[in-house]
Amino acid sequence: MNKFSMKNVLKKNVMTIALFVIYVFFVVMAAALKGTNMLDPSVVTSLIEQNAYVFILGAGMLMCMLTGGNIDLSVGSFVCFAGAAVGLFSVENDLLNKWFGVWEMQEVNGEMTSVLVTPATPLSTPVVLLIAVGIALLYGAVLGFLIAYVRIPPWIATLAGYLAFRGLGTQMLTTASTTNAISNFPKSLLNIFSGRLFETPWGELNIPCLVFGIVASALVVFLSFYSRANKAKKGYNADPFWYVVVKSVIIVAVIMFLTIEFALDSGMPVVVLWIVGVLVLYGIITEKTTIGRHFMTVGGNAEASRLSGINNKLIMFAAYLNMSILTVIASLVVTARTGAANAFAGQEFELDAIAACIVGGVSAYGGSGTIVGMVVGATLIGVINQGMSLIGVDQDWIKIVKGLVLLGAVVFEIQSKKGNKKQ
């Protein structure tokens, strides 16, 4: 069986080690070449905030990819559309006035024109959020139906969404406002997805954030030892004690590092709660629940999974319904961070989410992949992006490097699988 060996540990964590090495490399290079401190609290916070959407979309893309390497190309456009829709109902704008405002025919400069008498009132935040969820469910259900039950290949169905939603979103924004963007979102909406928890002045240590970090660390330590003890009791092959200790120390170190950085930078970003919530939820779903395992079975061997009584179609349907809900969350996060819904929102988000999964070791043919892997992949790409721009590398070179990292990750995965088979 899977005996514990140093070689296996290295093989399993190769991307995590690569992430660490690359991060250190960029920290050193940024300091040496430009004198920028990449460990500065604001730099670290912006790394997390800028990539928040990748973590959220990556979780959804992971579920799609698990079912057989299927992807969703429409997420970027849907982020734009959902942002526009939320903006449309929560801020006063021309389109809302056109639909719901009160107009009267009046004489202006000798010609009869209709004039806006009473502007439409924007909806309250809870109603807007309900509408957002409704849009997500509607699109997800249609997409899931087309893919799972009509059997349209996923990338074609989502390609159509990619075209249509970019068009619809842009059109909504151009008719809603002369600046082609909706801003001035109500604070009540923004505060749910951006800003800081218990904000304190910059540079002061934020106590609630520290408490949160310490609690999280304690929880991680407790869970790792608890699960090891559980495994040992039931007679499973448990990892050696020292390995669990080392692993916990590393995880706690990472959590505390982030906590202190956030604490120094005015407090915990609200978006971190969303990220952690999504990741923990999907981590549990994929690792601990039957339905989560079904996603992998469908991707591993669709025929066998069907014969063993799993409703393959329902799983596919669920994957795309789920993707669309997460896309709307990502859209809200992005809109709240930039404070505006604009026509360029979400461009190439689908590529980022796919890349995060692939670099994180999710199989491009489906059947295997983990949330932890995806997080490592997303962070790796985020670090490369940030590190290279801090060093002053051109955007075009960043594109090439990103492409090659993606290719390298796939080839690595394919080769290591080949190696496994030979053994």
Add this chain to the structure above:
Amino acid sequence: MGGSKVTSFLRKYMMLIATVVVVFVFYYITFGRTLYPMNIDSLISQNAYVFVLGTGMLLCILTGGNIDLSVGSVVCLAGGVGAIMLKNLPTAAWPVAVIAMLAMGLLVGLWHGYWIAYVKVPPFIATLVGMLAFRGLANIIMGGFAVDVDNRPFLNIFGGGDSCYIPGSSIPDKLAPYKAGYINWKTTGKFTTNADEIRATIAQLNAQIDGRELQGRALESAKSTSTELNMLLTQQVNVTCLVVFTIIAIGIVVYTFVNRKRLIKLGYKVDALSTVVIKTVLIALVLEWFGYKLACYKGIPTALIWIALVLGIFAYITTKTTLGRNLYAVGGNEKATRLSGIDTRKVMFSAYTLMGLLSGFAGVLNIARLQGSTPTYGVGYEMDAIAACFIGGASAYGGTGSVGGVIIGAALCGIINQGMSIAQTPVNYQKVVKGIVLIVAVLFDVIMQMRRKGGKKKATSVVATEKGGAKA
């Protein structure tokens, strides 16, 4: 039996019928503006890249619904390299630049082919990498700036600018007065071929337009009538273009009947004579009409010759060569193909190599038409090529599709795009329509296939039970 004949006819000619319907719809919406000679001409030159890339994409799709997402970036890369070379080389050395662009495309094709066929990287990932990396590379090579191309011989040969037409003398159009007369009859109720009377009608229309007497559709209608009458008054036709298209039309008719006779002699089953006559005459008429429209503008655009060449070569490759048949075989059933001794990896490799080469060639046509290159050229081209294939009936699972389908798909896409721009539909809605057209085309294909499979399944299950019964 009659019912199934109708469905099979519909299945076969669905997209053709759709194209005709779309043409008429836009003809009505735009008051005939979509069929003006210059619009027919720009339909060809603006969509040249769709025909070329669609053909390449067809090869990839045939091998099992695989796609190439990188074509837009490759067009930009090859075009960028070519534009820089054309700018810095002496004018006479333009063939070097063309060869360099094709070589660039070929290299990209080899690169993709290697990863996809031999390392088994999923095509969408390998080409996604290409999409990112080659766009970046193109921008680096061009330094982020636009590069103009003013190499006259190059532009003339590959279809850029005003003189990129097959030369020929022009003569006044003898048909134009009659058409003008007909339009005159529709507006004033009087049929006349007299130029002065038609000028009077135009003046009257213009007075109405300027005097703000008309509104909405009536105004638009008056505007187009006035423009069209003006156009018809001075219309000239290009003799070369007319002659060439007439020869081609006659050639097709002759070939069809000679071939039919030969097949009968060899004992093949052929279509009924009436069907063949109707089909051939229709094809010849459409070609002749198309040729007449082009002749009314400036003649045969050089881009059209290149498109025809590419389409001809690849129609031949896909239908008459072993490689072509292998593409279908791999897409139909990869395992069976491999077991029957065909190197499926080589087939995949060839498909992506040819796709790369064609992307390079699309780059050539692109910088010629736009007379230069910018770092943003080619964004979204992959979508157009993919849409052309699926609308043209290629299966999203591979194994079926044809160059003829790509022609119809690309033309239909082009007609819809152009019609919407002429009808002044907002660009954003055009995207929505494109998405819907794509999904409808695939939906149609998938449903048709399901029906066919459903029928087959029933048949096989009957056979199975019979066999079971025999055993018992």
